Amino acid sequence: MNNTNSNTTASLFSRFSQHSAELVESVGNSDFPSKLIKMLKALTAANDGTIFLYPDGKMPQVDYFDSPDKGGSINLDIHIKGAFLLDPYYLAGFDKNYGFFSLKELAPSAFKKTEYYNTYFRLSGVHDECGYVLPVGDNSFINISLNKTTSKEKFYKKDLNTLKDLLPFVQSISTKHWGDGSNPAPASHKNLRKPLQSALDCFGNSILTERESQVINKVLRGYSTKAMAEKLSISNETVKLHKKHAYAKLDINSQSELFHLFLDSLMSIDEYKGGDTLSDYL
Template sequence: MNLALHNQQQCLDQLGTAVASLGSDAFYPALCQAFTCFAEVSDLLFLYFPDQQRPQCLYSNLANEDQYALQVSSYINGPYIFDPYYQASLKGAANGAYRLKDIAPDNFKKTEFFRHYYKATHVNDEVSYITALPNNQHLHFSISHAQPSKLFSVKTLGVFYSLSHIITELLSKHWLLQDASSRPSNNEQPDKPNLNQALQQALKQFGSTLLTPREHDVLQLVLHGHSNKAAAERMSISLSTVKLHRKRIYQKLDISSQAELFYLFIDALSSAKASDSGDPLQAYMNVS
């Protein structure tokens, strides 16, 4: 039996343990164990996305506190809104396994989110099982490659994809079988503004008071990592028109790069009040 088949058999054996653990606290560790049979796999995360709230980490195999702070804590405190997996869930992606390179915008690796999150965490290849839960909630089971410079092999990816229906069904079934008291509670305090809603609103409105509607559409696509060509295709306009819009955006905002645009958004967020529902850039410009 070759190594790939041996690893696959080990994985299937461990999945039996996960099935036996459905509804209990042992489920996530057991499911992790099934995937650590593959030498290519390192970091494993289970992220829960409540409706209209920031995510929570349900379980991870990250033993190092610095790793956890970088890969989890920093992620859930804001940057997750730029995550292609999160955006895919918002858009109603079907349950299944998704590879980062296949769902990310074409210019994603040039975004500041990629540079400060994926590059900083040394994650070069990632597969995530996206599972929809009742009431607009989602679970993401993220699997990262053990070596930053390597990609998952075709055989390993084949196993991941072949298990897609099984894994998402297990995640869904476990959620339903858990005792209600064992499920994660809402992470927002009743007397505090909802961070997720504030971030989503700020992103949606960013630049809307200073730009034309078309320029604002281009800005949104650029922030999420789409190239000029991809933006032109999505907006059904010519490439030259997108370039002109982008040039005018940079002129109006007094910036010269996509990196500066990202940091302008971050700076504008820091100036906006949590109760604001308008363009955070307007408040920032008034203070600057």
Template sequence: MSRTISSTALAMVDRLSKGLVDLVPQIGSEDFPRLLAEVIKEFVPSDELTLILFEDKPVFLVSEKTELIGSQSVDMYLAGAYLLDPFYRASVDLKKSQFFTYDELVPDGFRQSEFYKQYLVKIGLEDECGYLIIFPGGQFLHLSVGHGKGSEARLNPSELQLLESLTPLIDMLCQQHWGEQLSNPLNRQLDQALANFGSSKLTEREGTVIRMVLQGYSTSAIADKLFISPGTVRVHLRNSYKKLDIGSQVDLHNLFMGALMQFENYEGGDPLEGFF
């Protein structure tokens, strides 16, 4: 019984073959991250494609729009705002490389969060998907494909399925390129800075509530997760704002970032201690 291969499938195999012919010889070279991004763009449209390597600290390897965010926002992201990035949060417990869409990761109030407004909105991104490539030493690569609001480049289900199917290949190529280069274990010390934020000034429950607000959880989602009423969440939030002398989520985000940026090397405890 004969089988016919569609022209679409043949064209895709052709693009993949040509991309790998250019990419594979560059494993280990400085051009590899850029060429990897080019291969991805051969398969799906995007408004922004970014590679961030998280080793001892995060480093932008490829980014087409970081200049639109501004140097201050980039500095803040690298100094610790990445702790609030849903892709980073997903990496904490991830054991193997995986493809994600933002909708799979973000809390229900994420698009009202200051992280979303400070970083994604400023560069015009509304939707994002990408890979988390996990290395043996705990380091990871975030390869993201971003799309603007109303963009013609936004991906359909078939394109998302295609990207997901490429996960083993992308993972293998990245392991080959970075596997022997990564000598520094991932510094997760700042994870404790988020976990301890506000602990010297707030009750345990108040601290939990404001950390969830920072990550983009809505009042109703916080209530559901903590098994309390939305009214109780609002009381905890009001009391926390009063103790921290702030009045909004913008103030809370700025306080968190200000506390983090005072450290060259965070060594534990509430980042707010000594900040006021």
């Protein structure tokens, strides 16, 4: 190892040692999330970070939000009220796929062409994301999201490797903080997350055929035509035909309109009790 690499490693270890000592002291306290993000930013080139807690079956809560330059609180509100259902990191946690991931590792092939990506990521100024999806007991999990908000800049491989190496430490200390019941979801957080997942799965099935509904669901999730065809064991042309028929029945012309139709129909219901959100909306 040359001197440059040795100095870089020593500097990284020094920063980790300093921040981790402060972090351990703050476990169970309200400043723990901010100190965790501060440490991860100090060790990488991340510009900001957000921590989402997904309590068992309940709606997500934002335990930390760090986006001083973009003013994305309105966009964040849209996210936690329903758009999170299309977030690759949420879907990984829902499927119990835990660990550290770059966005590329989790996102479907056409994710960056989806309206979810353009609406949520672009409005919040995010150009690249990586993060942890970690279990914290009782079927609850957290997403510690780190973002690059500098135009066209991506996370460097060395930063991704550093964050991946930190996984055992981040998992252990996060479990100590969030897994001991010291930070429960507020009582006002109704047990709605699982029904909302059902709302996404059922979206359009009161109007569309089963195949059309399946295609629309995968369009929302960011699957390309080829990926949908492989997943559903049908041809690319058949996928396109189902999509065309579905759009006509829903009276929409674009993926943007589909995304907003899903969110609008979901948010128009005070107490969702199951089924297709479009059944009383259109």
